Amino acid sequence: MSKKGLLFNCGKSKVMHFGEDENTLVMSFLDSVSSYTYNKHERIVGTGVVRCDISSFIFEKLEEKGIKTHFIKNLNNGKMLVKKIDMFKLEVIPRNYAAGSMVRNYPVIHGTRFDPPILKIDMKYSNDPMLNDDYIVALGIATKKELERIKELAHEVNNFLSSFFLEKELLLVDFKFEVGRNEKGEIIVGDEISPDGMRVWDRNTYVSMDKDVFRFGKGDLVEAYKELQKRLMV
Ligand code: CDP
Numbered sequence: 001m002s003k004k005g006l007l008f009n010c011g012k013s014k015v016m017h018f019g020e021d022e023n024t025l026v027m028s029f030l031d032s033v034s035s036y037t038y039n040k041h042e043r044i045v046g047t048g049v050v051r052c053d054i055s056s057f058i059f060e061k062l063e064e065k066g067i068k069t070h071f072i073k074n075l076n077n078g079k080m081l082v083k084k085i086d087m088f089k090l091e092v093i094p095r096n097y098a099a100g101s102m103v104r105n106y107p108v109i110h111g112t113r114f115d116p117p118i119l120k121i122d123m124k125y126s127n128d129p130m131l132n133d134d135y136i137v138a139l140g141i142a143t144k145k146e147l148e149r150i151k152e153l154a155h156e157v158n159n160f161l162s163s164f165f166l167e168k169e170l171l172l173v174d175f176k177f178e179v180g181r182n183e184k185g186e187i188i189v190g191d192e193i194s195p196d197g198m199r200v201w202d203r204n205t206y207v208s209m210d211k212d213v214f215r216f217g218k219g220d221l222v223e224a225y226k227e228l229q230k231r232l233m234v
């Protein structure tokens with residue numbers, strides 16, 4: 001029986017449809033914005049499309065650089081065609097500057113640069129508890145070898161994106177991405193990489209162009225995302 005057209009939820013902000021064949025999925029980005037920490041959830045029209053467009057652009061850049069992702073193509077209108085991969089229950093979070101939970105939970109001044117960058121890995125479970133190597137292996141989430149590759153990949157993605165953003169006079173403060181195994185067992189980038197899951201500041205004014213605009217009611221979120229899109233694409 002064909003599974004085409006069946007749906008399942010992927011977090012709060014995306015829905016997955018089965019694609020034309022069993023190796024592909026269509027990821028639909030919803031106009032749904034939420035912050036677990038600040039207990040906020042809103043529908044903000046236009047965020048789905050711009051997240052999909054920015055994420056598609058970033059995936060294209062990563063692919064050009066030889067970093068494999070699940071991206072196949074942007075179908076526009078907030079839909080992305082992707083390869084079906086076996087996702088790890090992990091959220092991989094490189095941090096280049098101190099912000100958010102880092103400042104709330106540790107004695108560090110907002111905006112402090114981390115050189116080398118910090119890598120935090122959370123579990124996609126319950127309220128996303130932070131993991132360490134032993135937890136990841138003991139819980140059977142990834143093998144030691146896979147974990148080494150995930151960390152290497154995280155640094156490759158972070159190095160590339162940080163430099164790319166800096167060329168556009170943007171500071172990539174921190175971001176979250178997800179990883180999965182493709183049919184060859186290779187570890188590749190999945191899900192989305194967009195301002196919904198990152199902090200980006202203008203290099204000179206430190207103005208945010210990410211979900212902090214929503215978290216702290218600092219203006220029009222769609223405008224902020226579109227400004228980021230414009231800056232990245234010139
Ligand atoms: O946002 P905060 O610093 O409090 O939490 P974090 O888990 O330390 O997140 C660091 C970065 O990853 C931020 O840019 C978050 O937006 C992003 N993140 C995300 O998009 N989704 C998650 N489930 C966790 C983190």
